[in-house]
Structure formats: structure tokens, C-alpha cells
Amino acid sequence: MSAPGSRRQVIFAWMALLPFLALFAVFMVYPLIQSASLALNQTYGPDTRILVGSKNFELLMKDPVFWKAIRNTLVYTLGSLFIQLPLAFGLALVLNSRRLRGRSIYRLIFFSPQLMGLVFVSVLGALAFEKRAGLVNRSLAWLLQNEKLLEIDWLQAYIMPTLILISLWLYVGFNMIYFLAALQNVPASLLEAAEIDGAGPFNRLRHVILPAVKPVATFVVLLSMIGSLQLFELPYILLQGNGGPNNDGLTIVMYLYQNGFELGDLGYASAVGWALALMLIALALVQIRMVRKEEASA
Amino acid sequence: MSSHPRSRSSRMLTHLVLIVLAVIVLVPYAWLIVASLKTKEDFFSGMFFPPGDGFLGVAWSSLTLDNYTNLIEKGFGRAAINSVFYASASAIFATFICAATGYALAKSKFRGRTLMTLVVLGSLIVPPTLLIAPSYELLFDLGLLDSVWGLLLPTFAPAFGVFLFRQAVQQSVPDELIEAARIDGCSESGIFMVIVLPLIRPMIGAFLLITFLGMWNNFISPQIVLQTASKQPLSVAIAQLRGVYKTDYGLLMAATVVSVTPVAVLFLVLQKQFISGLTSGAVKG
Numbered sequence: 250m251s252a253p254g255s256r257r258q259v260i261f262a263w264m265a266l267l268p269f270l271a272l273f274a275v276f277m278v279y280p281l282i283q284s285a286s287l288a289l290n291q292t293y294g295p296d297t298r299i300l301v302g303s304k305n306f307e308l309l310m311k312d313p314v315f316w317k318a319i320r321n322t323l324v325y326t327l328g329s330l331f332i333q334l335p336l337a338f339g340l341a342l343v344l345n346s347r348r349l350r351g352r353s354i355y356r357l358i359f360f361s362p363q364l365m366g367l368v369f370v371s372v373l374g375a376l377a378f379e380k381r382a383g384l385v386n387r388s389l390a391w392l393l394q395n396e397k398l399l400e401i402d403w404l405q406a407y408i409m410p411t412l413i414l415i416s417l418w419l420y421v422g423f424n425m426i427y428f429l430a431a432l433q434n435v436p437a438s439l440l441e442a443a444e445i446d447g448a449g450p451f452n453r454l455r456h457v458i459l460p461a462v463k464p465v466a467t468f469v470v471l472l473s474m475i476g477s478l479q480l481f482e483l484p485y486i487l488l489q490g491n492g493g494p495n496n497d498g499l500t501i502v503m504y505l506y507q508n509g510f511e512l513g514d515l516g517y518a519s520a521v522g523w524a525l526a527l528m529l530i531a532l533a534l535v536q537i538r539m540v541r542k543e544e545a546s547a
Numbered sequence: 548m549s550s551h552p553r554s555r556s557s558r559m560l561t562h563l564v565l566i567v568l569a570v571i572v573l574v575p576y577a578w579l580i581v582a583s584l585k586t587k588e589d590f591f592s593g594m595f596f597p598p599g600d601g602f603l604g605v606a607w608s609s610l611t612l613d614n615y616t617n618l619i620e621k622g623f624g625r626a627a628i629n630s631v632f633y634a635s636a637s638a639i640f641a642t643f644i645c646a647a648t649g650y651a652l653a654k655s656k657f658r659g660r661t662l663m664t665l666v667v668l669g670s671l672i673v674p675p676t677l678l679i680a681p682s683y684e685l686l687f688d689l690g691l692l693d694s695v696w697g698l699l700l701p702t703f704a705p706a707f708g709v710f711l712f713r714q715a716v717q718q719s720v721p722d723e724l725i726e727a728a729r730i731d732g733c734s735e736s737g738i739f740m741v742i743v744l745p746l747i748r749p750m751i752g753a754f755l756l757i758t759f760l761g762m763w764n765n766f767i768s769p770q771i772v773l774q775t776a777s778k779q780p781l782s783v784a785i786a787q788l789r790g791v792y793k794t795d796y797g798l799l800m801a802a803t804v805v806s807v808t809p810v811a812v813l814f815l816v817l818q819k820q821f822i823s824g825l826t827s828g829a830v831k832g
Contacts (some may be wrong), residue, residue: 261735262655267662269648272704280681287681295687340568343561350562361576364811366764368782372803377575382796384578387594416695420574458656458792465815479676482766486786502676510771518680526677533672 285302287519294513305520311391315436315521317496318504321409325500326477328413329420334469337421338540341428342458356429367419371486374415378487408498412483424469431465432458464540471536475529501525583800584610590796614801622732623802626784630763630806633695633780637702638759642751644703649712650743652723664713672704683771693774702762708754715750716743752820756813763810781806 286306290298309315340359344352362370377384380402387459389398403411435458443453481502484493492507501521509518581595589609593661596610618624652664682701683692691697720743728738742750766782771780779787785802 257735258655259657261739262651262657265647265651265655265739267646269709270663272644272700273667273670273706276682276685276701276704277673277678277706280678280685281670281673283681283684284677287684297686343565355565355569358572361811362572364814365807366760366782368764368766369785369803370552372785372799373575373579375801376577376791376796376799379796380590382794384594385573385626388574391594418575422572474672479674481676486766486789489790504677505676506767507550509683515680516686518825519677522674522677522680526674529674530672 262531269285284519284522287516288523290516292514292516295515298516301516305517306524308517311519314492314496314499315501315504315524318492318499318501321496321498322478322480322500324409325412325416325480326474329416329477330407330470330473332413333417333421334424334466334473336417336511337424337469338428338462338466340421340425341432342454345429345432356422356425359425360421361422365419367482368486370415370419371483374411374418374483375404375487378411378415405494408484408488408493412480412489412498415483416477420473424473427465427469428462431462434465435461441521463543467536469542471533474532477531478525478532554693558783568666579800579803583614583797583804584612585797586611586613587795603758614797615805618799618801619790621798622777622782623788623805626781627805628780629778630780631809632783633698633769634759634762637762638697638755640699641705641708641758642754645705645708645754646712646744646747646751648704648709649714650739651714652709653813654720654722655712667706667709671710679767679771686772692772693778694772695778698769698772700727702758702765703766705758708758711754712747712750715747719746749820752817756817756820760810760814778791 255286287298289300291301291303291305292298313332343349344359346352350526365373376382378386380386381399381494383403385403386399386401389401390396401407425534440453442535443457479502480500484500485503485506488498492503503517505521505525508521509515578595582590586609594606648667652660652667686692686697689697693702706801724742726739728742730767733741763780765780766786769780769783770786773783776784776787785799785806789799812818
């Protein structure tokens, strides 16, 4: 940075920054500090606090419902990642071909669920997976000519697969867009050279395309994990606010919401929030380290 | 991509798979729209159109807009107006505030700029869920619970917006242009309004759309902050509708159609600008 600008420039800079800084301090920095102190308190609604120290965290570690929520959230995260991302990448590979007819219309179609927004997709999903009335059971019954399939109770008996299926419908096309952008980074000359050298499709994928796509793929994996671990709206709307039978559909953020806003213990809710935040930050750090290591070895 | 099918049959197979997937994506829309036009009695007759003796064996005359008029009677129009207002206000303020901040952090020279940039960008790692409980307490202390300001103010300063605009300014606003304007006697705010804002127009368009969609689809904030039914946006109103009229499928489907159509149309109209804005920010300078 060179010498500081004139007085006028400095005054303007602060005026431009002021609205943001004020809002940032009040609605970001202050709540962040408060969340740490809240986590050490028990509360009944927003205006009573009892200092309990690390008890919230001790309780949390022994809380079977919290562990159930973690388990469900991880099942959803892994389930949706392992199906979603390969599918998104495969679609991107196919739709990247210039010789494929109608590829822009396919792209738009696969991306389109994203336009509905998570909440409204959740409502549509809830309706589509209803037993008897829902689109899914009706299609199954019609395709397999079996009336019994109308009775499958997805929302109660198979909530996890239902969540994963809806998330596939919503996110595959979205992640496909990232991969399509990444495929622009594959050097065409390298591909041709590999082809001339006799590399088959599999070897070209492995040695030319994957290395070029890797930075974006790492980013997409991190982004999807962060999003999945904070899953809330979809199960909340499908299960109408509770965790479903045996809390089979309860996620970490749903548990935070229940504790904070249904039971009124913002302290315990903050402890749940910190547990989740630590998981997310750890993930991000692991990811950053992996990227660094690769850059160092490259 | 050269790993693509050469022979006719494998090309047909590719299209077949793509078409099946496209149908899986599209059929729920068709089901949603048709079912929103069916009466309660017709809902279970036929997966899509109610069977009858009209053209193509469909009872066209039994389709109705009753579900939509019913929605208005249930006060859903109010929720639609709220959504438009919240999303527009949030988008306009957040875009202007983030553009100004991004510009100052990218181009102005003052003490503490590096530290400030680090703090703002560092805050991107804070998961929003961590702030849910303390923000509720803060809004309670400020007396902003169940107030529109309590919902809107926290959305006016998203740190990722500062990040995007700082990058856009660094890439598309040359220092020489700013210096030249200064020498010509242009005021600092004049430079920002007349020179900088037009240069980062693609990012402004993209960010308006991102923040508009973000607020339109926001569920957890209005659900927590607002209590009065007449203040709720579509996202919360539709979830409550499902709580009360769980089996009135036609009504719920009409509500979904009303909630998503404006946004989908907006996106389709603006998609070119949206994509060019985002990619101009993504290219490394």
C-alpha cells in the first residue's frame, strides 16, 4: 500500500464504510460474542440467564437426542454427497460436449429446481411423498402396476431416504453448473495430445480431466458439506416441526431450533450451535490444509 | 469433450438417459400446476387430469381456479405483498451498502484497511446457524421482535457481498480512471456514483438477484422474528397453511405455484446478466 490518500478521500472512505460497519458490529460481531457467553448459561426465554459454566456442553455430550441428530445429519450429508456429486459430474461431462444437441435446454431443465427455493421445494416434496395422494407413490403404483405401493409412508417410515431423494432433485443440477464451469479449465490441447498418444476415455478422464477439475471439485465438496450439515428447512417442513417418529428425521439445526424456540433455552441452543460451528470450522481447516499440501507438492 | 459417443446408437442412449432425467425433473411441475386446478373431489381421480368425456378423455370443465380465489380469502395475497417488499428492500439496501464498502476496501487508502478486510472476510467462516440464538436475544433487547426492521436490518450487511464487490472493483475499475476524475475535480462521492457503479453493473445485477432470491426463500428468520400472521412472507405462510389445511392438497399446490412463479420468471428474464455478473467476479484478476 502506498501513502495514505488525501483527507477528503479518507473522509469519503469512512462514510462509505460506516453503514456496513455499524450493521456488521451490531448484527454479526455482537451476536457472535454473545453466543459464546450464552452457551455458558441456561435461559428461560430471552431475558433470564443462569450461569452454568460448561454444564451445557457436558449435558450435550451425554444427550442421546443430540447424538441422534448428529447421526441423522451425517447420514444425510454422506448420502447426498456420494450420490449427488458423481451424478452432477457425470451430467456435466455429458452436457459439456459441443456435439450434443439441445444441451442448453437440458442444462436449464436440470438447474430449474433451484429456482423454486428450498422452502417451496420442501412443500412440493411433502405433497409428492404423501401416501395415496402423492405423485411418487402414484407413479410407482402405475409403473409397477401394484396398488399396494400407494401405501408406502415415506414421511414417517423412510424419512432419511426421502430427504436424500428430494435433495438430489434440488441440487444435482445446481452442482452440475459448477462442474460445467470447471470443465472449461480442461486444456483442449492436452486432451488432444492424450488422444493422439492413444489414451482411452478412462485414462483421459483420470489423468487429464480430473486433475484440471480438482480445485473446483474440492470447493463444491466443501460447500455441499457445509450446506448439508446445516440442513433445517426440508425436514422441518416435511415433518411439520418435530423430529418424526423416534426423531428419525431430526437434524442438528432442528435440535437447536427446538431447544431455543420451543423450549426457550437459548443457552443450550447456543451450545448446540457451537458444537456444529466447531465441526464446520474443522472441516474447512482440513480442506484448506489438503489444498495447501497439494500446492506444495505440485 | 471427446469421450463422447461417436456411434448413432450410443448417442441415442445418451439422449434417452437425459430425457428420462429431464422427465423426473419436470413431471413434479406439471403435477403441481394441474393439481392446483383440481377440486378436492377430483384430486384422487387420475394422477394428472381428472378423467371424463371431454377432449382426450379429460373432464376439462371440472378444472377450476377455486383454489386460487380461496387462497386470497385466506389472506395469502398479503403474504405475497410482504414477500415482494421484504425481498426488494433487502436486495436494494444490501447491494448499495456492499458496493460502497467493497469499493472503499478495494481502492481507498486509509489506516486499518488491511485489518478491516481480514475481519470482514474472516467472518465468512462463521456459520449462520451459530447466530440464530444470540440474534433472537439481541432483537428482543432492542425491541425489534415481531418488527419488520428486526427482520430486514440484519440482512443489509452480508459480508460475502463485500467480498464479491471488492473483487469486482479490483478487476473492472482501473486506478488511472479514478485519478483522472480526481484531477478533473470530481468529488469522491461523484466518482463512486458516476464512474465506479456503472463499471461494476454486471455484479450489481447479479447481487440484486442473489439477495432478492435469498430473502424470498428465507424461512428461518421470519419464522423466528415475526409473530403476527399479517406480517409473514410466503415462505412462512405456506408452511403454516400446510399445518392448518394438511389435506387440502389443491390449496397447498396453488400456494406453491403462486410462491415460485414470480421468482422463476424473474430469473429466466435476468439469467444472462446474472451469469455474466458472477463469472466476471470469478475470473482471477
